[in-house]
Amino acid sequence: MKASTIRTFTTVHTWTGLLAGFALFIAFYAGALTMFHEEIDAWALPKAEMARADTMDRAHAMLADIVAKHPAAAEQIGVTYPADHPSHEVAAYWMEKNGDWKTQSLGEAAPRDSEDHEHGLADFVYELHYDLGIPVVGIYLMGVVSIVYGLALLTGLLIHLPNLTRELFALRPGHNLKRLWQDAHNVIGILSLPFHIVFAITGALLCLTLVMLVAFNTLTFDGKVMGAFERMTSALPASQGKGGSAPMLSPAELGARARQAALAAGAANFDPDYMRYMHYGQQGATAEVRGTSAKTLGEYGAVALDAIDGHVINVQLTGARDANHATYSAIFGLHFGTFGSLSLRWLYFLLGLAGAFLFYSGNLLYIESRRKRRSAEQPMKVRAMATATVGVCIGACFAISTTFLGNLVGPLFGAEPTAIVQPVCFTAFAGAIAWTFWRRPAKAAVDLLFATAAVSVAVGVLDVVVHHDRLLRTLAEGRYAVLGVDLVAIAMGAGFAWLGVATRRRAVDGDPCSVWSSRRAAAKEAQRELQEA
Structure with missing residues (x-):
């Protein structure tokens, strides 16, 4: 070449x-x-309650109430299933005639804009x-x-x-x-x-x-x-509502039938997490149950059923997919490593x-490729890139660790975890960038690395202290997710501390003709004396 x-x-x-x-x-x-x-x-x-056994039965009643109050929801309305992770609440989703998406969770008296949902x-x-x-x-x-x-x-x-x-x-x-x-x-x-x-x-x-x-x-x-x-x-074929009225099978019943159909099609397992009705309450109504199957390239699939009698219309799961569905699901599997x-x-x-x-x-x-090796004063492009690299990259690590800490500490002062994570993250990120501009990259990098290390370790240690009862209970039940998060937080804190030590060593002992040196002032003075001599 x-x-x-x-x-x-x-x-x-x-x-x-x-x-x-x-x-x-x-x-x-x-x-x-x-x-x-x-x-x-x-x-x-830690304090989220698992869904009760009657959750999906109550969801069925909620869907009927929503369709009665909001007729546009009859065209298409979906509902999430409860899952093993606490934030997966049971909620309905539908589109109004003006195109706005609405959602309503169990226990809520009125719907809200789906974009307003706090994660x-x-x-x-x-x-x-x-x-x-x-x-x-x-x-x-x-x-x-x-x-x-x-x-x-x-x-x-x-x-x-x-x-x-x-x-x-x-x-x-x-x-x-x-x-x-x-x-x-x-x-x-x-x-x-x-x-x-x-x-x-x-x-x-x-x-x-x-x-x-x-x-x-x-x-x-x-x-x-x-x-x-x-x-x-979608697993659902094109369909038209036939008018009239008909009783709908409940989400729990449709989920059970979808699981049976998936197992019959050769899937190792099938865990429903979302379903939707088309033409709810009408003759000709159909339903699509979506869910995951473990250890397959395209883990996400769907089963289409008749919403009135529950007979299976179509199955789109591993081993029973057409080429389009197989390709689309493989994209997700490869990107997220779910296979x-x-x-x-x-x-x-x-x-x-x-x-x-x-x-x-x-x-x-x-x-390094563009710095001046015989001058303590570095070019603007070098200083700008160093400032951006420290502020954005190390600042993002600091902000995410701080968000974990905020999620842990916030409830102790009455804050709702789902309401504070975004403000905490963006505030910490902006603060890290401002700190980098004020302290300069060499010193700010050391400060932010040690701060990230301290916050990360605090995440693991404080969770053990504050929620030790939850930790003991999960370990007794053979679940290690909580302990794993605490240990990884502490391990990553140790890693950031090591990076902080290495960065500080370079700032103190490294080449003074570098944007990463904290001895630039002394180097500038020595350089000026040489020029005067």
């Missing part, structure tokens, strides 16, 4: 990585935590993963970021392909920091390349599906593609952290 071509690819790789790197750092770090969504959910809501800690971390916590446009932003991310992967592969074998394990520690960051960046990128390709492709598809559908629907398919997509992702056991989730967790480090190290490599 010509040297000019390699330089072009290097330039594209650098700038695509920088443009997408900050968003991808947050997405990968939060995504790593999301691999244990249910465990975090159980940890975050718990686990759901908020998941939101950070797929839309950075930015309403409406965040998911589309991450779709564009995923495309840029794919371009960075492609150019990086083309750059290193000629020397792939030689660079695979070439990690050379020493005083040459640029070479060290280059080696670490290359090794992690090469070893995790297949997974990054999967994440880039599936991330773009998941985030930009609606945009692509709208574009094709308008430009190519004469307005018919939206209906085709509905059929591709394996606990060991696979740990692998995805480590890959998420490694991916976050990949983008962080790319920024550090950019800084």
Whole structure:
């Protein structure tokens, strides 16, 4: 490959990585935590009551009441099933005639806008993963970021392909920091390349599906593609209400029949988590029960049934799917790692952290490549990148740890956990960025790493102190989710403390001609004396 071509690819790789790197750092770090969504959910809501046995019977009565008061809900109304994780409340969802989505939970007297629903800690971390916590446009932003991310992967592969074998394990520690960051960046990128390709492709598809559908629907398919997509992702065939009235089978009964149909189709298991009625209360009404099957590439599937007599209309589960449903479900399985056991989730967790480090190290490599090695005063672009890297990357880690702590401490002062996680996170994140501007990157990096370490350890230790009865009860029942979250929080705190020690050592003892040195003032004075001499 010509040297000019390699330089072009290097330039594209650098700038695509920088443009997408900050968003991808947050997405990968939060995504790593999301691999244990249910465990975090159980940890975050210690006083949540499990659903009683009569929950779905009461849900059936709630649905009938909603349809009586809101006739538009009869066209399509859905309800969630209770699950093992506490925040999965039983709630109904439907669309009014004006297009607004409404929701109503058991025990609520009136509906509310579904967008006003407050999410718990686990759901908020998941939101950070797929839309950075930015309403409406965040998911589309991450779709564009995923495309840029794919371009960075492609150019990086083309750059290193000629020397792939030689660079695979070439990690050379020493005083040459640029070479060290280059080696670490290359090794992690090469070893995790297949997974990054999967994440880039599936991330773009998941985030930009609606945009692509709208574009094709308008430009190519004469307005018919939206209906085709509905059929591709649903087990229900197209149907029309026949009028009249008919009694509906309850969600509990339909869920049980869907489970039987799934087992008969060869699924190892089937746990319903959501269902919807079409033409509720009318002749010809149908229902679709959606749920998960463990240890399969596309774990999420659906069973369509007649809502009046319960006979099975269609099954879209592993082993009984058409090509469209198999492809669509595989995208979810590959991206979220739901097709394996606990060991696979740990692998995805480590890959998420490694991916976050990949983008962080790319920024550090950019800084090392452009700093002046004989001047204490660094260029503006170097100082700006160092400030952004510390404020955004380390600040995001600090903010997420602080959110866990806020979820733990807030209820002790009467705060509702689901109401405080978002304000706590964004306030801590803004504070970290402001602190970086005030303290400068070299000192702020040390401060934020030690602060993140202290908060992370506090999360694990305080939970044991405050909720020791819950911890003992779950251990006695053979459930280790709560203990696992506490131990991982303490372990990550130790990791951040180690990074803080290393960063502080470099700030004190490292090259003073660096944006990461806290001895820049002394270096500037010495440089000025040399110039005067």
